Amino acid sequence: xxxxxxxxxxxxxxxxxxxxxxxxxxxxxxxxxxxxxxxxxxxxxxxxxxxxxxxxxxxxxxxxxxxxxxxxxxxxxxxxxxxxxxxxxxxxxxxxxxxxxxxxxxxxxxxxxxxxxxxxxxxxxxxxxxxxxxxxxxxxxxxxxxxxxxxxxxxxxxxxxxxxxxxxxxxxxxxxxxxxxxxxxxxxxxxxxxxxxxxxxxxxxxxxxxxxxxxxxxxxxxxxxxxxxxxxxxxxxxxxxxxxxxxxxxxxxxxxxxxxxxxxxxxxxxxxxxxxxxxxxxxxxxxxxxxxxxxxxxxxxxxxxxxxxxxxxxxxxxxxxxxxxxxxxxxxxxxxxxxxxxxxxxxxxxxxxxxxxxxxxxxxxxxxxxxxxxxxxxxxxxxxxxxxxxxxxxxxxxxxxxxxxxxxxxx
Amino acid sequence: xxxxxxxxxxxxxxxxxxxxxxxxxxxxxxxxxxxxxxxxxxxxxxxxxxxxxxxxxxxxxxxxxxxxxxxxxxxxxxxxxxxxxxxxxxxxx
Numbered sequence: 001x002x003x004x005x006x007x008x009x010x011x012x013x014x015x016x017x018x019x020x021x022x023x024x025x026x027x028x029x030x031x032x033x034x035x036x037x038x039x040x041x042x043x044x045x046x047x048x049x050x051x052x053x054x055x056x057x058x059x060x061x062x063x064x065x066x067x068x069x070x071x072x073x074x075x076x077x078x079x080x081x082x083x084x085x086x087x088x089x090x091x092x093x094x095x096x097x098x099x100x101x102x103x104x105x106x107x108x109x110x111x112x113x114x115x116x117x118x119x120x121x122x123x124x125x126x127x128x129x130x131x132x133x134x135x136x137x138x139x140x141x142x143x144x145x146x147x148x149x150x151x152x153x154x155x156x157x158x159x160x161x162x163x164x165x166x167x168x169x170x171x172x173x174x175x176x177x178x179x180x181x182x183x184x185x186x187x188x189x190x191x192x193x194x195x196x197x198x199x200x201x202x203x204x205x206x207x208x209x210x211x212x213x214x215x216x217x218x219x220x221x222x223x224x225x226x227x228x229x230x231x232x233x234x235x236x237x238x239x240x241x242x243x244x245x246x247x248x249x250x251x252x253x254x255x256x257x258x259x260x261x262x263x264x265x266x267x268x269x270x271x272x273x274x275x276x277x278x279x280x281x282x283x284x285x286x287x288x289x290x291x292x293x294x295x296x297x298x299x300x301x302x303x304x305x306x307x308x309x310x311x312x313x314x315x316x317x318x319x320x321x322x323x324x325x326x327x328x329x330x331x332x333x334x335x336x337x338x339x340x341x342x343x344x345x346x347x348x349x350x351x352x353x354x355x356x357x358x359x360x361x362x363x364x365x366x367x368x369x370x371x372x373x374x375x376x377x378x379x380x381x382x383x384x385x386x387x388x389x390x391x392x393x394x395x396x397x398x399x400x401x402x403x404x405x406x407x408x409x410x411x
Numbered sequence: 412x413x414x415x416x417x418x419x420x421x422x423x424x425x426x427x428x429x430x431x432x433x434x435x436x437x438x439x440x441x442x443x444x445x446x447x448x449x450x451x452x453x454x455x456x457x458x459x460x461x462x463x464x465x466x467x468x469x470x471x472x473x474x475x476x477x478x479x480x481x482x483x484x485x486x487x488x489x490x491x492x493x494x495x496x497x498x499x500x501x502x503x504x
Contacts, residue, residue: 133500158498159419212497214465
């Protein structure tokens, strides 16, 4: 056990608003200084999490991300700025965090979290914050935290809705004494009187797999890049995560362990759901292949029922006289931002089969979306209906705007 | 009457409605009534065997039906059902 670091006089001045809180005080602030937190992701959720944890004086903060700052991040990722566009996010984050608070250590991991490195990284920290944006990494973070016995502060967002909880921490639900031998009538009565579960502050809490045993198959739930996200939403959820993190370190208050908080930004409502331990959950004994678990397979294994075409090749062939029927499968809001001027028809990919009758069977059909994911689904759906001359525009309209017609805006 | 709250990703299949009122004495009956009104919801709520998908949670009030009697959970007039799907965030096509 390394020796506990004490607060310097500069730090005492800096943290005075904490120090005069009875629940924090010098003792609590010293706990924060000696604590370490790993934040997985430096995006919309990671931004407020990292800034508030740094400002609060968490002594060692780990940051893992492999992305670079893009202009389209800045609508919500307030950790980064216009001056760091193109800079690796971990570098951009480090500079900002040390500007907020030079009294802390920042540990950078400029790599994707994987089944190979997760245990080695997670075990170096006291608390882990899940600020990721995809299902495979969420299950990986969860399982690594369970295996390393670390609390996992969860937050997730979509469009106008957010979720937050605390996983793998103390505070959970147990059945009352005698439950196993109780009759069906007795259990029913207990349930009616809300005595069928008891919250215990010492009981190990549930984890992500108790909340959702399995991820959705790819494509069934739209992503934020497809569905959009209100920029402030990750700010709200990320602040809740930072708050839970501080409470866990200080050992104060009641965390979200055993509860799932759902936030609806449009109707301004917070709702709380009870999160019980799932009796059907399989024990987590080792890390697995999370891409496979989430139904994501390498591209070469896919057998497509349609052709793919790059923006370069499509542009070249059009110059040589190729005249495909062009179908845009994005939504109206996206089409308003930017559209190709040679589009013949637009129909959202989820409803593409409804307009199949309007598509020519004796002509090539070029299908595009923003980046090529939804258009691939649309192509597959149309191929099922017997269309054979389908081309999916790889890279979508964003690729077209970057490589062919650079006058077009990207989003 | 039972109120079912529809999450954002599924509102595309309920004509944009955030709340739908149905009748039903059990969770399964209420969900069946919902899917009868909005048939497009079925493939999002149920798998090919007709079972509720494992990344969609249904709550009666604040209780997950997995820890009650699942589809057989009895409902009282005025109960609120919430459909809470798993969400991940940003990455995608």
